[in-house]
Amino acid sequence: MTRKKRQQSADTPPHLQLHVPEPAARPGQAPDFSKLEIPPAGVLPQPPVDAPEPELRVFPFGLIRVLDDAHQAVGAWDPQLPVATLREGLRHMLLTRTFDDRMLRVQRQGKTSFYMKSTGEEAVAVAQAYALDPKDMLFPSYRQQGLLIARNWPLLDMMCQIFNNSRDRLKGRQLPIMYSSKEAGFFSISGNLGTQLPQAVGWAMASAIRHDTRIAAGWIGDGTTAEADFHYAMTFAAVYQAPVILNVVNNQWAISSFQGFAGGERATFAARAIGSGIPGLRVDGNDFLAVYAVTRWAAARARRNLGPTLIELFTYRAAAHSTSDDPAAYRPQDEGAKWPLGDPIERLKQHLIKLKAWDEKRHAELTKELDEKVKADLKEAESYGTLGSVPVAPDSMFEDVFKDMPPHLERQRRELLGN
Amino acid sequence: MTRKKRQQSADTPPHLQLHVPEPAARPGQAPDFSKLEIPPAGVLPQPPVDAPEPELRVFPFGLIRVLDDAHQAVGAWDPQLPVATLREGLRHMLLTRTFDDRMLRVQRQGKTSFYMKSTGEEAVAVAQAYALDPKDMLFPSYRQQGLLIARNWPLLDMMCQIFNNSRDRLKGRQLPIMYSSKEAGFFSISGNLGTQLPQAVGWAMASAIRHDTRIAAGWIGDGTTAEADFHYAMTFAAVYQAPVILNVVNNQWAISSFQGFAGGERATFAARAIGSGIPGLRVDGNDFLAVYAVTRWAAARARRNLGPTLIELFTYRAAAHSTSDDPAAYRPQDEGAKWPLGDPIERLKQHLIKLKAWDEKRHAELTKELDEKVKADLKEAESYGTLGSVPVAPDSMFEDVFKDMPPHLERQRRELLGN
């Protein structure tokens, strides 16, 4: 034994080195996507929804694309949506972007404390909302406002939350954009990353326990996959074959940290599915048709008791992380503009134009119409107050900590009110 | 949109059902391994240690075996160990089992409060200890006592911890078998499952930061893979390419829960590696030669700055979970005896006999010798006291909470001593 060991130590190994991931380009450098492999559109087959997982292990390493570089819909994954639906999708994506742009300005004007845009990621939320049933339950992160908008939830209600004004259903308690709407099947957004994912699985398990037909879907970002909750969600979803869709929106950045710090240098996020034995689909997140198609496929699978699916939506965070962030400090300023998979709105627009179902003039009109709609809603929302401009009843602070206010909170409430 | 949705809800889906895993057999039923796929020994190639991970994705779904059913060493993974090493390995495995059997009896006699055996899993700890360098750091779970024994750590010291007696270096603080030995490079065992795994990764990262040559290895059980710490360990090991070996000892049971409740119904535990982009090897954990070979391969990889490896050691928990457990309540009593991959000690013994390097007579002598050695050590250990038989200085309780005792603990110490 000891002899043997001496031999071992004999072959002196090199000195160890710590590998620390580094993105392809930093500020001052030119954006570099040379290492990025983008397979052509339409090459991947669409397997039957009941295909056994072992037959699906190519998908995490590929990229499902429907819209090709000439803006044509190609391949087995083309969902063949009616033109009316495509136009509606374009409208909801554009509305989401218009809303984001406007609310950012409003925040800059000091009318609220904080805002987060979803620019460049509109196809994720809108196409997925379309692919799901209106009664399915959504457990989003803070960057899927498009889900609410696609479900035709009033912008006015969202704005009132952002302003914490007299019409804010959340009683001024929450940071702007932390929406919650039971009616829209949109779960209360948490400030703690990832917690919603095992909750989505639990909701789906409950739906299965009650022999319901509704499924659940949850969203996290690439960076959040490192949190325990992603692991919990994957494990419980696989063990109980929960009717749930777990979405990882890989927009390649987590504030200042590129996806390499979440493991993106070594494998795709969709590949995590293989270890849990559930299907993993990797899709061009800026391709409205592809996103719709994979989500429909996963939903059909879940509805037929065939279990969960992990979807990686490969996209790019085109804007700053939030109003507290300036990406110029950590990535090339034009990286987003150079993103090879383009912009989801522009791509669907060009596709509709190819289909002769759209043109620049109608697009300009739509843009103007939506801008006016947002302005009008904003005007009304501001009439109910902006952050700090209208007093929120201070003692409402003590409500909803518990269903019924216990004595110690009643005492504190009285102390606050000075009696 | 709304029209489209109505269509969707139209194809009325079946009612959802929750899947709850169920083992192949329960008490009263015959053990059933019919669904178990055991590939023949020697079929899998041994890739070069610097093989890129994408080329290794078959291994998680296979099973690396060296000893065939005729007890011959076959195939590319045969480590070709000297006979002397094999005999030593047999000795250390047998010593581990003898120790376990004796200490269980001692617990039954009420001389200590608790014990945990590693019966059937001796090859995991002993062969892995052999395959590592004595200076490599080990972060075990509570079922790798064989690591200490293979590193020739005195049984006496282990017994004194089990008895919490006057020679217990842990000052009577820890539950029996929660060993700790800095000198042996054996990390303090935690009662909280899985915590040691990210710690092993951190230790390995530190070794790399300091350009050291020592690597780390950590062990958890199949059930523990569901804990966050496994996910953290995999993520950090992959991101920083830490020189660490992450071992999952799949003994198929977690107290009363079979591996299906950790996801074992859907994928192997080695397959988790694919999602993190690190090599995953699945090995017959009852095959001393195979366990040694895969561990050497992973260690060589780590030493050459080629990053971490996940190893699933496929074995069977032949004994009860602990002295607080009775498996007869949840699995067929003879399931262990029927385990197709047999017993690690018996298999190495038969291999040595095949090599004409061993025989029943020598084995009987060795068994007797080891039994006497353990008895002798036990006699000495008991002379230093058994649980409760010797007073531990009560105020030692306040030491080591902090490096230096702060005033509030000094006050409590004085209160305890009644002055």
Add this chain to the structure above:
Amino acid sequence: MASMNMIQAINSAMDVMMARDDSVVIFGEDVGYFGGVFRCTAGLQKKYGKTRVFDTPIAEGGILGTAIGMGVYGLRPVAEIQFADYIYPAFDQLVSEAARLRYRSGGEFWAPITVRAPCGGGIFGGQTHSQSPEGIFTHVCGLKTVMPSNPYDAKGLLIAAIEDDDPVMFFEPKRIYNGPFDGHHDRPLTPWAKHPAGEVPEGYYRIELGKAAVARPGTQATVITYGTMVHVCLKAVEESGVDAEVIDLRTLLPVDLDCIVESVSRTGRCVIVHEATHTGGYGAELSALVQEHCFWHLEAPIERVTGWDTPYPHALEWAYFPGPDRVAKALKRVMES
């Protein structure tokens, strides 16, 4: 009425609720087929089926994360954490989610979960099978915290906890699962069968959360305690000869302040006892409350008798455990000053 130990009473509470309300589901590590390492869920899977009583992966955070999702759906999950010492991996889901959900959603979403966890020492479990972490949870707004001291209360409180629409931490002092342990570990344990609180109705009944019980009326001092320590304190009172009132809080949060204030205002002397570590334990809050509300009645400093500020040492269990002698000493001190 039937004679039940605490395990049987807890089992009976879940049985009753499973039968009354099909939205009640039970899960946790080893709780399904096996019936739990302490047997609290024994027989329930057989009776109510695998989709209402099931085993889980070993992931406390996943257990409570999915429990919250089930609660949001409309179920009433009762999750077991095998030992209170293993609740920490679920801490974020409890603090950031279960406790905040109703508030942050303006009352739209909530998760009526009950988290059962055996706690406390005195069973030679070592530092990771002996902890009493209740003081961490009583600091978290949005959580209710309960700790029963006998089978009758355990059943009534657990039923109330399951029916409660807020998340409830339900800590079960494992040392008294089988009998009222008075701290004299060297003497035989009386089984619950020999104790009046071991007489438990088979059917449905509730004990409202937030109401303390006077375990022993007294005039000279007030002992505020809960869980296993109730029995230790009763023994200590008996041995000290002090006519002390012993209050069994039963629910720690919301606390029954009226009961405390009424008693201490009468006795003017107060000893607070728990097994959890001293600094920042729930005893600190109780002490602060008593001096705030009874300051002018206090005739002696409030004493705290607790576990020491160390991990629970295996061999030194009885030097760590706050036994009757330490409580009696404190009683004498408050009487003397």
Add this chain to the structure above:
Amino acid sequence: MASMNMIQAINSAMDVMMARDDSVVIFGEDVGYFGGVFRCTAGLQKKYGKTRVFDTPIAEGGILGTAIGMGVYGLRPVAEIQFADYIYPAFDQLVSEAARLRYRSGGEFWAPITVRAPCGGGIFGGQTHSQSPEGIFTHVCGLKTVMPSNPYDAKGLLIAAIEDDDPVMFFEPKRIYNGPFDGHHDRPLTPWAKHPAGEVPEGYYRIELGKAAVARPGTQATVITYGTMVHVCLKAVEESGVDAEVIDLRTLLPVDLDCIVESVSRTGRCVIVHEATHTGGYGAELSALVQEHCFWHLEAPIERVTGWDTPYPHALEWAYFPGPDRVAKALKRVMES
């Protein structure tokens, strides 16, 4: 000497320690290339290299789990948790591992980690960017807990924390990163440049853990506080006209009991102030300690002025924040009784 705000002082402490001791490593979410969302580690990666200052996955439990492993190896990890509100996923590694390791290994293994986390509200961060969880950690034996109130202390305490061989929780009140906030949110903030404690030595110096500071000597009452509230209390004292002594604990655990007892024994009146939620907060422990050690000197009930027992409400931030008026009222109450 240089003029530094709290961010610069914290950065300087790490800079000094990185230069003095090559076993010091720094990591956390966004701390590397970017230098931290509050810029506390700005410039350090450039100066000391990527393997000593680096970004991490978003996994607080992984950050502290690996930190412990690095500490066991022999490094001195300084880990940043981006907001104290996000420390809960790491709770098990802190409570079950960092805090227990030295004890359970009989002194053989330990992890000298420092956990930095910005805490507290007053910045319109909403309930998940405003929490003060220190009271959870002061209940955990084996952890030290520190919260500075100014740049000079922050640097000296952080250096002492990094050099300390025990795990140290180092909470940074983000509201006072740029200036001593006195609670009057409607008035302009004085920058640290205009405050004596903004004068900070560039080099190495320590402030011993466990020693409080008297922020203002006084004779009529004692205010015990820490962090942002030190400045709120100083203002409240000024406005109340009460000649109160203000104690800045600086280290919460181990606490400087002598300083507290000496002061309260003199003044006979005590107000305890923190921003964290009320029930079971660290103020409860302080109140219990004061009445245990100063009972015979107390002339009025000890008052606690704290955050309410609710999450931190975004729009109602200033109704939640315990400002100078509430503290002054409490001072008047203790003077009147």
